[in-house]
Amino acid sequence: MPGYSVVKSGNYDLLVDVGFLVDGFTLDDATRGVLNNTTYVLDGSTTFASVMDGCIGINVKRGRRDEGDQFGAGTMSFTLNDTLADGVFNPFDEDSPYYDSTVPGLAPMREVRLIRYDNANNPEYLFVGNVVNYDYNFNLGENDTVTVFCADAFYKLGNTQLAGQNPTKEMSDVRIGWLLDQIDYPTGAARNIDPDNVTELGGGSQYSIPEGTNVKAYLDQIQQAEQGRIFINREGVFVSQPRIGVTLASPVATFSDNGSGGVRYQKLGISFQAEDVINKATVQAGPNTPQIAEDLPSQAAYFVKSVNLPNTLLHDSAAALVLADYLLQPEPEPRFTDVEAQFSGIALAADRDTVAVIDIGDTIEIEKHILVGGVSTLRIETLSVEGVEHAISLLNGHTARFYTAPTVIAYELLLDDPVYGRMDENNVLG
Secondary structure, three states: OOOEEEOOOEEEEEEEEOOOOOOEOOOOOOOOOOOOOOOOEOOOOOOEEEOHHHEEEEEEEEEOOOOOOOOOOOEEEEEEEOOOOOOOOOOOOOOOOOOOOOOOOOOOOOEEEEEEEOOOOOEEEEEEEEEEEEEEEOOOOOOOEEEEEEEOOHHHHOOOEEOOEOOOOEEHHHHHHHHHHHOOOOOHHHEEEOOOOOOEEOOOHHHOEOOOEEHHHHHHHHHHHHOOEEEEOOOOOEEEEOOOOEEOOOOOEEEEOOOOOOEEOOEEEEEOOHHHOEOEEEEEEOOOOOEEEEOHHHHHHHOOOEEEEEEEOEOOHHHHHHHHHHHOEOOOOOEEEEEEEEHHHOOOHHHHHHHHOOOOOOEEEEEEEEEEOOEEEEEEEEEEEEEEEEEEEOOOEEEEEEEEEEOEEOEEOOOOOOOOOOOEOOEEOO
């Protein structure tokens, strides 16, 4: 089986682009220059080298913890035991297989890929990004370690600026595509922009983009207006999803507290607090008059808890009022906020494969047995995934945590069906 075994979790690999053909023949090199060598060949094929054999632990954090937050750059950090690896990660070691005199191999901005192989040996990416920093720790008489910090493509977008210009009035998905074109962002499979957005953005001089505007900051403005998701997925693809609400997506996994109804989890977060209430929302479309939506009974019960979005990219006041209504949450509701599963506690290999690739925007189901009047009652919630974390240790295995938000599943309308043939908010045209 490819990759390196992680206890009770599966096989994994961690690949770093070292900047040159790691399996290429090199004249006058004591190792790569040996004739008839089957490892270092004339037409070397890859610039990626595995560093998993020296890895101590890996941590991945992507997405957001709450649906009201913006998406930041996804990050991954991993620690390498350089002493165990005979010093090959040392930037001063010219004999290292990762060293090259013209382009230093283990250098910032090199691409990095974290892979898990499923039960059929298919590689699945858990993170794709770039190295942004190396933290070397040289310990006299002890093991030397290297902690490598990585970030996904949002890191680059956060360091890219736009030329000043006036955009055209258009839907948010069109604006995002135009924005990425302005900075020559990769096209094709590198983008997954959903065309089903609900928001039209303003154009002309009143919505001008000043010279030097940060690309990531402008994407945040688009997301604020759309209230969808804009993120980099686990495969390194730029993803834009429309306003969060009803979904047609069935749960990709069910998590259960006893394991009988699905994947067994070890920890579950629950929130039920007045801070979740929003009973007054003020939204302004560009320079237009701010629009206000409010729930007076909620204000009487919880005082005024407001949110204010000034000078948004929305094209008119009608769209601003729609968004203000959308933002209202007049009553606090108990909900499951996050769930954590340890792969060592997941009995089936197929379930481990499923949990490993759960991504932002997926739908999951969580079950918990709760005592009500001394009787065990099953509570089931269907939730969207807003954030993903992975902690991988070669000694302790793989732990995954998912941060969630409420969602509602709608089903495609089926004529003459006694359940799915009814015209209501739960059955919709596909």
